[in-house]
Amino acid sequence: MESKNIADMSNTAMYLRMGYEEAPEEEGDVMANELVDQSEECQAFCRDNGFEIKDKNIYYDIASGLLPPEKRPGLRSLLNVVRRKEITTIVVYRIDRLVRGLNSFVQIVHELNGLGATIQSVTESLKITNLFEKSTLEVLFSIAQMEPFFRRQQMEKELWKLRSKNRI
Numbered sequence: 001m002e003s004k005n006i007a008d009m010s011n012t013a014m015y016l017r018m019g020y021e022e023a024p025e026e027e028g029d030v031m032a033n034e035l036v037d038q039s040e041e042c043q044a045f046c047r048d049n050g051f052e053i054k055d056k057n058i059y060y061d062i063a064s065g066l067l068p069p070e071k072r073p074g075l076r077s078l079l080n081v082v083r084r085k086e087i088t089t090i091v092v093y094r095i096d097r098l099v100r101g102l103n104s105f106v107q108i109v110h111e112l113n114g115l116g117a118t119i120q121s122v123t124e125s126l127k128i129t130n131l132f133e134k135s136t137l138e139v140l141f142s143i144a145q146m147e148p149f150f151r152r153q154q155m156e157k158e159l160w161k162l163r164s165k166n167r168i
Contacts, residue, residue: 016042
């Protein structure tokens, strides 16, 4: 682990997300499942790595990971706090809890980098601190810009298959 001063360690927030399909049918059980599991794992990670998370710095959404940040109130609030420079580290259980699309991921990481903030994943290694790692991020950003083209191409291919079998 790279060394950080104590002030950086206490400026940590946790972001949890559970998709609609993961939500239990009874409203009262929502926090009792996926979000609690993520929270416990993130808190253990923080304890083990010297990060301090205050209760007010826990943000969550029950929403699709494909929704943009502005459509997820928890993530939107968290990003606003980061923009005010009150948070320097975001801890997530997995990167897909933060975002699902490569383009969204690269945009968030790029913005966080510019603000001097980082993402720590409990289950995945993610470091963007030196020129090589930043260059890799730029390559990912270029690929992300092509992602919609590849998706459209794949959908057209699948539609052609269905048409050729007279299924549509």
